[in-house]
Amino acid sequence: MDIWTVLLSILVIIIVYLHYEYGKVKYFEKHGIPHNKPWPLLGNIGALLLKRRSMFYYIQDLYNLNKDAQYVGFYDFANPTFIIRNPKLIKSITIKNFDHFVNHHAVVDAEMEPLFGNNLPSLHDDRWREVRNLLTPAFTSSKMKGMFKLMLNIGENFVDYLVEDSKNKPLEINSKDAFCRYTNDVIATCAFGISINSMKDKDNQFYALGRKATNFDVLALIKMLCIHNFPNLSKLFNIQIIDSKVNEFFQKIVEDTIRSRDEKRITRPDMIQLMMETRANETLSIQDMTSQAFIFFFGGFEASSSLMSFVVHEIAANPEVQKKLQKEIDEMFKKTNGDVTYEAVNGLVYLDAVINEALRCYPIIGVNDRVCTKSFELPPTLPGKKPLRLEPGDRILFPVYPIQRDPIYFDDPDKFNPDRFIEDPQGTLHSPAYMPFGLGNYIFNNYFKNRILLLIVLKFFSGPRMCIGNRFALLETKVLLVYLVAKCQLKPSKKMRMPLELSNAMTMTAKGGFWLEIQPRKK
Template sequence: MMEICTVLLSILVIIIVYFYYEYNKVKYFEKHGIPHNKPWPLLGDMGVPLLTRRSVFQYIRDVYNLNSDAQYVGLYQFSRRIILIRNPELIKSITIKNFDHFVNHLAIVDPKTEPLFANNLISLHDDKWREVRNLLTPAFTSSKMKGMFKLMTNIGENFVDYLVEDSKNKPLEINSKDAFCRYTNDVIATCAFGISINSMKDKDNEFYTLGRKASIFEGFSAILKMMFILNFPTLTKLFNVRLIDSKVDRFFQTVVEDTIRTRDEKGITRPDMIQLMMETRANKTRPPLSIQEMTSQAFTFFFGGFETSSSLMTFVVHEIAANEDIQTKLQKEIDEMFKKTNGDVTYEAVNGLVYLDAVINEALRCYPITGVFDRVCTKSFELPPTLPGKKPLRLEPGDYLWFPVYPIQRDPMYFDDPDKFYPDRFVEDPQGTLHSPAYMPFGLGPRMCIGNRFALLQTKVLLVYLVAKCQLKPGKKMIMPLEFSNSMMMNAKGGFWLEIQPRKK
């Protein structure tokens, strides 16, 4: 009898604590006059994307639209309270002017459990982040990009020639996301690790298969796993739940170790990230990077280039294929470039393609690959009132902010006809559009994407060869108009399908 009473009492205490917690959770936003939806029990605002299988990005846009006058709104990621900042000027102030109050991203994984991911630049905090950021910045200067450009063009031309050869007898329909992942895989392998791979011919090479396994977060189970790791760190450790397979960790560490040993033994130097990190060993003012640290930073380069760059390419090419007028205009510009350079693809010529720039920038506006970026408050900070007549909101260390890039860049307040793919907006008013505080596809401030130049350059190289040599159409399997899938990264429902045939000269 006593045991039954104990169990019943425990259940009662749990229920009371639960409802008290849920009540206070809702009351926080009500107390501060912050617009919000009523959160689901336990799931918070994640109930809609998890249980209705609706796109995460569409749901965040719904939350963003709760009140068009509010500077920020509230939501819950399970039990974590999030302030979603709607005002681009306030975002700019937080990420640039007041950066010292918001230095870090949320730590996703435990360094002891997953050192590969936890020690990369995205995950590092405070002084360690500053140290590694300063170390890696020289890898992305214009001179370094020029050095890598020739490597990229060799891969880009070979990649497109493979597609042309495959489509010369009849139109070829491809899964464009898979194909462009193979292209970015080969570029990253060469430019970061000094390894030559042809993933279109050697389709199951280990670099590609493990890279894809490490980088692709798609489907309901991936969302659930990510949310579990983010919100239940103790249980994550207890059940050894990993974001990235340990086999991937071992593979990349072996690649870095073998590359460094071979270069040391044979005196080999290459214009890539491994070389840059090896050269830091000569700096006596700070401890040299360990193999694990080098592996983590090289993996950051790979992770960013493999997934996000290939996603950008996929959306750009889809819009080019779906809009014949855009494709014709782009073909004309690229054909004229080849004519002026006598068929030579140079760094300066590619970066001088105005309309190509506009098409890529418009894709970044319509389809910012991460959709949302974040900051964690590290020093107390006062936000202005979200609405007239309300009080300011005092943020304390540990408070969590989201910056909803996708909804802002689709807001008619900042961009005319925002859901229309219209590259000419970047030609008609390039400075006003490109430098608008509402345009932030790579983030803002000191923690904006360090590899944005690299991502843009490898995208331009692919498009130059692809548009010059191929006629593009949406594939028969492509769901039109495009709908977002329910995944952690921005992707199309049903996948991306592209029809290719050689251009008639």
């Protein structure tokens, strides 16, 4: 261990200790807000740092501290953070009072890490609105149809590769790794205009650097916590999460793609094309474009592949679900004479239900956040208590995973039951308690399908900060499942831990990984 690491560690301990000693950890006790007793120095994050428990199970424990409370407390080191338990209050915060909670908490410094700091989720206030309005047209139905055609070829080739490998004997795969390769190829094509086959070319640079950028190990977690809690200190020691090689690689891809399209007058239905069309207004620099394309890649590579892993696991683990889904997809192929169309795929009702149920059971964004930007009064957390005044800079969390597993809102919540989205689609899908992509995602996507209406709403209402790429993520998931379920019989591998448990990682994933057994389907 070098001298700088030792000095930095000592300095961090001293600063945290001073914060602690000045009494910030008495905040919840003073206001009568339910909370766990904090550890010295670490507050309530000790169990997470030591990886004693999954972050999502731990948030669920906090959520269950008091079932009558509208919100409970959590100390991020010595910083009080509010976990909002009431879905109606979450809806009020994220939609009705959105102008008080416009921003997410900034994880990194944009000057130090422009690749992460300048992308849409990290942007604040007017700059976020500007870029959001700019990128929204990339995810309209017409743009989705164009990208759908690009996805189809990748999806069919991916599944055919698995079928070929499983002809002689059942194929056992690490499904998370395999689906990362599929999403890598989809994003490379739909965002960057690059054709890659990551199942055949397993060590391609696009995949290797993507894996490196999305692999948040213990060191990355420590860096994130340091940047989050001690930004000035992190800046002084130039602490960064993303390797500079990753930034250089993606920036070169964007520059080369733009130059090639300008020279050859190439037009493609992808994100880079949309951003190129804005250059006349000088809204986005090359670095800005790289940041938006990268976060699109980051979300597609990691979050979408995780969603696919959970969905396919539940299909494999529930034969009755698989059989019902096979029947629906077989009928689709029969009706379209084997021609898979955008309308046909989006018309698969049971497939939608299976994906929605997987998102309920395993919301990839299991915890969401906001930062107070204007003074706001929370109602009393418990009867007899006083309202609480939030000030700019105060942070709140939305415990998506615990809410979607709460029997108050969903009957038999630990059972994988897609039929709940068919029996009561409006009550379930549009419930304030269902928010896998952030509250408002289905409200906006379903009721403002018209591009002009959506832009008007975003301009004047500012729009909840739901995931802008949710339609893309759902579409690439559907394409994969249509071919995989049509051509393969799926079973959990013997390596798969049953029943599934969440790992102690900071991301939503299975303990022991995802393991799948594949056989060509006998028709």
